[in-house]
Amino acid sequence: MACDRSQTVVHAYLDGELDAVGAAEFERHLEHCRECVDALETHEALTAALKRAELYQKGSPALRQKIQASLRPQAENVVSFTPSRVPYRWLAAAAVLLLLAYAGWRILPSLRGADDQTVIAAEMVDAHLRSLQPGHLTDVLSTDQHTVKPWFNGKLDFSPPVQDFSTDGFPLVGGRLDVVHGRAVTALVYGRRKHLISVFIWPLPVNEKDKSLHSGAQQGYHWLAWASNGMELCAVSDVSPSDLDQLHNLFTK
Amino acid sequence: MLDSQDQVRFEQLVLPHLDAAFNLARWLLRSRADAEDVAQEALLRSYRFFLTFHGGDARAWLLQIVRNTCYSWLEKNRPVEQMTEFNEELHTTTSVSPESLAIAGNNRERLTRALESLPPRQREMIVLRELEGCSYKEIATITSVPIGTVMSALSRARRQLQLALTGTTHQEVTHGL
Numbered sequence: 001m002a003c004d005r006s007q008t009v010v011h012a013y014l015d016g017e018l019d020a021v022g023a024a025e026f027e028r029h030l031e032h033c034r035e036c037v038d039a040l041e042t043h044e045a046l047t048a049a050l051k052r053a054e055l056y057q058k059g060s061p062a063l064r065q066k067i068q069a070s071l072r073p074q075a076e077n078v079v080s081f082t083p084s085r086v087p088y089r090w091l092a093a094a095a096v097l098l099l100l101a102y103a104g105w106r107i108l109p110s111l112r113g114a115d116d117q118t119v120i121a122a123e124m125v126d127a128h129l130r131s132l133q134p135g136h137l138t139d140v141l142s143t144d145q146h147t148v149k150p151w152f153n154g155k156l157d158f159s160p161p162v163q164d165f166s167t168d169g170f171p172l173v174g175g176r177l178d179v180v181h182g183r184a185v186t187a188l189v190y191g192r193r194k195h196l197i198s199v200f201i202w203p204l205p206v207n208e209k210d211k212s213l214h215s216g217a218q219q220g221y222h223w224l225a226w227a228s229n230g231m232e233l234c235a236v237s238d239v240s241p242s243d244l245d246q247l248h249n250l251f252t253k
Numbered sequence: 254m255l256d257s258q259d260q261v262r263f264e265q266l267v268l269p270h271l272d273a274a275f276n277l278a279r280w281l282l283r284s285r286a287d288a289e290d291v292a293q294e295a296l297l298r299s300y301r302f303f304l305t306f307h308g309g310d311a312r313a314w315l316l317q318i319v320r321n322t323c324y325s326w327l328e329k330n331r332p333v334e335q336m337t338e339f340n341e342e343l344h345t346t347t348s349v350s351p352e353s354l355a356i357a358g359n360n361r362e363r364l365t366r367a368l369e370s371l372p373p374r375q376r377e378m379i380v381l382r383e384l385e386g387c388s389y390k391e392i393a394t395i396t397s398v399p400i401g402t403v404m405s406a407l408s409r410a411r412r413q414l415q416l417a418l419t420g421t422t423h424q425e426v427t428h429g430l
Contacts, residue, residue: 008404011411015382017389017404041351046415049358050383055365059275063289067271067296071263 003035010039120181125218127178128198128236138174148175160186160201165250197237204232228252266311274319280380281323295322313394349415357418367417375410
């Protein structure tokens, strides 16, 4: 035992676990240490013998199948008695909601007309809110109905009724184009004290007779919709419903 | 317990190492039948603990679970085997020539017996390094010891296997069966 090197270095060298510097240094050592060369050869012979013998034991295909089969039922078993079932509750709740939504859609088609109106009203409330953002209120800023009305020419496939109601407390502020439920509409903007009212106007579909007056509220905004002279109109604002009704009367006068 | 995304991750990351799991269990337990049971138990355990796996070396992570499951099983079913400790001092000066080793190593049966005669803590070093091809770092992770300890344990295990293979050792490790 002339070599005082740790025997573990031989193994680290054999296994490629020495860094480049360590390996080079050990190789220089091997040049004049018979003992380490012998040890290395013996270990190499063992490694080679183990490789040749192919001792690696693979699992049987049956084991693989057994494990794969046991994994999914395992998940279900665990679910039944661990706190992690909570996500499944949410899933169940979501499924019930989905089912109800589907049932509502299938079984109650008569309500869909009303739903459409609500959706359109919501869109107009959104459009009105959008218009209140700086710079979005009007495309044409004029209190003169004779300026506002011609502005829409060529921009729409219909001619909206544009009137100024300044004398009745609803001054015309301007007009803009908007898109509601996939179609281009006129939006007239009226002032009411310090509030603003958007009146959306679009042609009444030919197969529909005059619609009755209907109203609603959404996000703190009121809307009032009616039809007159082949047009559908919807006024949206944060003013009181009675103000909207007053404006409606002015339009249908 | 695992959502579908984790289920897929488990199947992609862990299941491919099923053979590695079985191989380690087979050599630690020295029985295919027992290894099948324990490997399956270890896989189910890894499935249950999969959410604690935070990426990295999935094979080392799984083999760590397999190893622990094997030792628990041995403790319960073959308590004597665990106690078998190799008396290192007795053999450190004995050297084995590469020639005698090469001859003995040509006999697969003899190699298997020699490997199985090692105490489990040394046997697992040979299995993980020589059969499974694990790096020292991976062996350190699997056996929960520092890399330096892996190096010396592997060094002792190899020497012991060489002695067992060439009949230089007189110590007979009696099998539990």
